Amino acid sequence: MSSNLLEVKNLKKSFGGLQAVDIKELKFKKNQLTSIIGPNGAGKTTFFDLISGFQTADSGDIFLNGDDISNSHPYQIARMGMIRTFQLTKVFDRMTVLENLMFSGSSVTNDSFTKSIINTKKQRNYEIELKDKSYEIMEDLNISHMADSYARELSGGQKKLLELARSIINNPDTLLLDEPLAGVNPKLAEDLLGLIQKLASSGISILMVEHNIEAVMKISERIVVLSEGTLIADGSPNEIRNDQNVIEAYLGKDDG
């Protein structure tokens, strides 16, 4: 068993003539909070889509805990304990907040149709446990007063919180957070950062794509920088801050 959580090798993906992702080798360690940054169009979200199974790479390999997941479907990867969020927050609109959580909570470990038809005592107990757990998480995230509201009635920020709650209800090993701070007010951004740090310190490995550089510098243990699909820098926040390649990628080359 390697101690690497996630490992990609020679990962390539292009759209038409555009090389969206071209990464020779990239490894992520367990129990680390790593951020992936880069200018717009750097391939960050495509990279997320590739490792979470939403897109298939043109070539290359992806390993999660040593298992090859290059051709796995998103639901299989989710069941392996790597849960992602989306840049544009997704919730089950026509379910209540509680139903959202209970649905996401139950489906990974317990998706048998016969079990739900034959409503055993074990199943009922399981559902009670799940409900308690959902409430616990909602209290932590301060959305328990919304439990019976339909998710479509939530504000943008509340949806972000629900999404985070949904992604941790199954005790994932790994979280892929796609711009968790996008479009939220500064106060909530602060709260979310605190929550993310708390999750990281509870032992969840986190990979985060985020544009808020200040926040990234503050909470990341490691930062990976992509530009035009390739890896241009990789290191601690301090190393990245002073990296010439990164400065050029963000500000443009000084041809002076």
Next chain:
Amino acid sequence: MLDQLGNGLLLGIIISVASVALSLLYGVTRIVNFAHGEIIALGAIATLFFSSPIDYRILFLDKFSPLGLNFALSCILAVIVCGLFGGLLELILFRPLRKGNVGNIAVLVVTIGLSIFIRHLYLLFATGKVQNFPLELQRRQTYLFFDMTPRNLKVLIIGILVMILIGLLLTYTKLGKAMRAVRDSEELSSVSGINSDNIILITWISSSMLAGLAGVFQATINDVRWNMGFLILLLIFAGTVLGGIGTSFGAMVGGLIIGILVQVSVGLPFMEGHTEAKNAVALGIMIVILLFRPQGIFGQKERIS
């Protein structure tokens, strides 16, 4: 007018079952399936093929002999055939279209083309003649305040039972919940560990089985025609829209209302001698209701699928 209530209930249950099927499919996949009517007709034609006496040679260019099976068994087999057919459509046609990100309008046009194609295959191979199931004639009897044949009463009861079963399945089982989830967001369902391809396949199969059952009902009450599904499709759309698009419970009620309105309107004084115009009143009422409740009777606010 009330003497038409029995007929109205029967037409209502046919449309209701078919509307639930259409609505279920639309709800989960966003496909408006114009070929729905052809799956309905397949249910009837398959039943005819399974149940007709083996010396009966109208079907299939006179080349194939029907199987002469027990009628109830034939109906069940026909419904299964429809389910398999729907599953096949998803696997060889609609899944590849979905994976290729083909837009909703393009898929809609595909279903229209598919409808015309399949319908004319029936015309070619199952002949254009109006045919009947091999069942003896029955006399109408009066039940409560409506009258119908004992066989049609059975159809009505089976229809109602199936609807109750579907309602329970959608509301309480994990499958039903997963269908609701995939309807809201396919991507989010998959990160919740749901194999959405499987859910969509199951939706196609169950929708097609229900459509097939509606066809069996329709042909038991009336007759088998190559274009029987197409003829009733507009009423099915009306039932679905009236109940609220994408809500199965709404489709059940909407379908029933449309069916009853169509038949009961035959008894209106000004309709005498104009029964062929019976759809007009029902569809007119549908338009008026939608003016006041654009989301349909059970639209949007409805919790169960």
